[in-house]
Amino acid sequence: MVPPIPFLVCCGLLWIGSGVLSAKDVVRHVLADGFDFPVGIPDAKGYYKYRGYTPNGHLGEDWNGVGGGDTDLGDPIYSVAHGVVVFSDDVRKGWGNCIIVRHAYRDADGKIRYVDSQYGHLLKRHVKLHDRVKRGQQIGTMGSNRGMYAAHLHFEMRKELRLGMNRSAWPRDNTCYYHPTNFINANRKLRSSSKQYPIPVNTFHGQGQLGKDPRLKGLEVTVATSGLEPLEEKKPKEKNSILRGILSKLRSQDAKEDSEARKDSEEP
Numbered sequence: 001m002v003p004p005i006p007f008l009v010c011c012g013l014l015w016i017g018s019g020v021l022s023a024k025d026v027v028r029h030v031l032a033d034g035f036d037f038p039v040g041i042p043d044a045k046g047y048y049k050y051r052g053y054t055p056n057g058h059l060g061e062d063w064n065g066v067g068g069g070d071t072d073l074g075d076p077i078y079s080v081a082h083g084v085v086v087f088s089d090d091v092r093k094g095w096g097n098c099i100i101v102r103h104a105y106r107d108a109d110g111k112i113r114y115v116d117s118q119y120g121h122l123l124k125r126h127v128k129l130h131d132r133v134k135r136g137q138q139i140g141t142m143g144s145n146r147g148m149y150a151a152h153l154h155f156e157m158r159k160e161l162r163l164g165m166n167r168s169a170w171p172r173d174n175t176c177y178y179h180p181t182n183f184i185n186a187n188r189k190l191r192s193s194s195k196q197y198p199i200p201v202n203t204f205h206g207q208g209q210l211g212k213d214p215r216l217k218g219l220e221v222t223v224a225t226s227g228l229e230p231l232e233e234k235k236p237k238e239k240n241s242i243l244r245g246i247l248s249k250l251r252s253q254d255a256k257e258d259s260e261a262r263k264d265s266e267e268p
């Protein structure tokens, strides 16, 4: 039986704010039924936070194996929740292999909201763009960005869905980012079902460009903004000034890169 036309139109389009996305800009998937940590699932057993989240500083968390050094190189990295892969690429520079997964979830007020989880410096990526992944599914392995760092996972939770790998175009504070651990702890268990919901994809623009597609106006207002203020954290110490010196020398040789892209590469 052919479904009535209004049904088809309804399924093909997703209204967001004042704009409308076509079917190719949407992947349907179940809501997240909760969030876990991206290493040592579900509770990050065997790992610790080497460096925390600081607004206008380090915009994510660095997770390391308790063994130290490169003992965690190649360890599995897991999707923190059910979601859709909205980025999977090797962006090199200070980032290397990166994956971003977008999650739809029902917030405490009953509304459906979206959040992106980002996984950086990976050794291998096991998922591709628009793959649907499950909570706890391995999506890659822990890396060192070709030996640039001791192996670790750089992990972010983003409320701004247009960020992608274009961080320098956006505010570097709680308007765009969540404190990752606080977000996960506040959302360990969520209401879900087998129902599939539309998840917007293709919301990023190229590195160094402003992601200001008018169709996406209003996406950022769909996210939770309260109750997830970051914990007070001490400013991270300068732990390896020699390595930083070498890195900054390497970067200054990279004169062809535009300054915005370079700014992005310096602080993952």
Ligand SMILES: [Zn+2]
Pocket (backbone or CB within 6 Å): 051, 058, 060, 061, 062, 153, 154, 155, 267, 268
């Ligand atoms: Zn980091």
